[in-house]
Amino acid sequence: MHVSIMLFTRDLRVRDNPALAAACRAERVVPLFVFDDAILNGRFAAPNRVRFLLDCLGDLRESLRGLGGDLVVRRGDPVAHVARIAAETGVQAVTLADERSAFGTRRLAALRELRLEVSAHPGVTVVPPGELAPSSGDHYRVFSPYWRAWEAASWRPVADPPARIRLPGGVEPGTLPELHDLTSGSLSPHLPTGGEHAGRDRMAAWLRSDAAAYEQAHDDLAADRTSRLSPYLKFGCVSPLELANATGGAYRRQLAWRDFHHQVAAAFPDLPRRDYRPRARRWNREHDALAAWCDGTTGVPIVDAGMRQLHREGFMHNRARLITASFLTRNLGVDWREGLAHFGDWLIDGDIADNAGNWQWVAGTGNDTRPNRVMNPLRQAARYDPTGAYVRTHIPELAAVPAPHIHHPWTLPTETRRPLAYPPPIVALP
Known part of the structure; x- marks a missing residue:
């Protein structure tokens, strides 16, 4: 019996999820999410995002159960949990989203040291980082030529959602933790609900009402006619490819900017810490x-x-x-x-x-x-x-x-x- 692990990271959805589609070619699948202590112990575990993440995971679990499976939840080191589950269930393959941050790159390298077939699949961006490159270098440093290449690129087809998911025997799904178990600090009082269902509802409503006027209205502060889909894109509740296929003009250009920054960060992992182009600025320390x-x-x-x-x-x-x-x-x-x-x-x-x-x-x-x-x-x-x-x-x-x-x-x-x-x-x- 062929068994695979689908390691969810930044793709918390069942629709148009190439990594999940690949995992479901196996007879049995372990859909796995690991609360990584390396993230939870740093400032990346902001309370607003952790609360939204818990919404997303609860929604994902509901979707997977509707397909006959479940979401297996663990906490600690993702690589160690993958190795442990593989040993317990006879897993031969691991699939996950191709996430090119410095952290994601290190995680993928560590997974590939296991004696398993590990494959990373697109889905975090419309066009994966590294797929487009100028003849003069490894990545685009200016947006306009990237935008032209991005528009001319051939995009992958949308992946079909799985018809059914079957867990191997003996795998305990685990429970989703409470917010206070994961982080502490102030929450914003008016947060949206996370998850694929909420994201797709928001996407459908915006496409019906305000998408056609985006080019004219997106800068109007009081009108607030932007899509507000960015949190759902960040956590992969909504497919950026599906959104790009459904839109055009100025909004599609915004999606290209998102891809542009991802390919810059993949080539320059220190983007959050160091000047991409040093300017010798003297900053005010007041x-x-x-x-x-x-x-x-x-x-x-x-x-x-x-x-x-x-x-x-x-x-x-x-x-x-x-x-x-x-x-x-x-x-x-x-x-x-x-x-x-x-x-x-x-x-x-x-x-x-x-x-x-x-x-x-x-x-x-x-x-x-x-x-x-x-x-x-x-x-x-x-x-x-x-x-x-x-x-x-x-x-x-x-x-x-x-x-x-x-x-x-x-x-x-x-x-x-x-x-x-x-x-x-x-x-x-x-």
């Missing part, structure tokens, strides 16, 4: 400046609104991400790594490659061909939140301020305000 930005008390309404949304929802509108990141790095002069870490502590969709790639792009150390680009938050606010509706939504202290004045710099009452070490330079800009 703690109060960073703290005010983190707290949403800088006094620049559009910036503070973005940070309040982050803490409230574990999510921030993409235009607000650009504005807040530019303000931190360009106006306050704070190291992009500080902003990356704070975003990583709160974002449900805190994808390492995307988050680091975007922060470096804004800071001028990454893949932007205009490294001196600065986004004036007052002009950005006037353009993308002209009536101030976004600011009023997230800063109730300003709810009664009329539109002509809503984006003017402001101060909180002294007893609740964390003072800056110096005034934000942006208030002097025209």
Whole structure:
């Protein structure tokens, strides 16, 4: 009897999952997820993401049980658990998603040291990292030529979901842990539900209602007509390929940006830690400046609104991400790594490659061909939140301020305000 292990990592779905489809060619399958202590013991185990992950795993277990199988849950070292289950059940093969982060690469290398057939399959991105490369190097450093190659590439076919899954005998599925067993810290009060069913419902609703208007409306902060699918893409609840096939134009370009950052991170694993393009910048080390930005008390309404949304929802509108990141790095002069870490502590969709790639792009150390680009938050606010509706939504202290004045710099009452070490330079800009 041929037995395989499907090791779920960043592909928590049954639809269009090439690794799962490959595993199900065996007579019996062990669908396995391991809570890796190497991740749980670091800052990557942010409470918002762990809670969303537990939703995803509960939903995945329900789907697998509906197919006759179950989700086998363990905690510890994934490689050790794969080896143990293989010895107990006679597993010959292991399949998993081809995830090219530094951590994922090390995990795959360790699995391949086992005496098993190990295969990594696409599914985390539309086009796998490394599949497209310029003639002059190992990866694309500029987005525009990558975008042209990405659009011209032949994409894999969508994988069919399995019709049935049969577990080998003697494998105890285990129970999903509680949130407090895995992490501690503050949760955002307004988090979405995780999982493939929730993700596909969200995708279907957005495709029906707002997808056609994405190009015109995606930067409108108050309208909030973005897809909000990024958490479901981060955890693989929604297939990026299916989404790319269903969309076009500006949204498909965003999916290409996601793939672009993944191929950069695969070629430059230090992307979250080191300047991709060193600029010899001297960063401001004033703690109060960073703290005010983190707290949403800088006094620049559009910036503070973005940070309040982050803490409230574990999510921030993409235009607000650009504005807040530019303000931190360009106006306050704070190291992009500080902003990356704070975003990583709160974002449900805190994808390492995307988050680091975007922060470096804004800071001028990454893949932007205009490294001196600065986004004036007052002009950005006037353009993308002209009536101030976004600011009023997230800063109730300003709810009664009329539109002509809503984006003017402001101060909180002294007893609740964390003072800056110096005034934000942006208030002097025209």
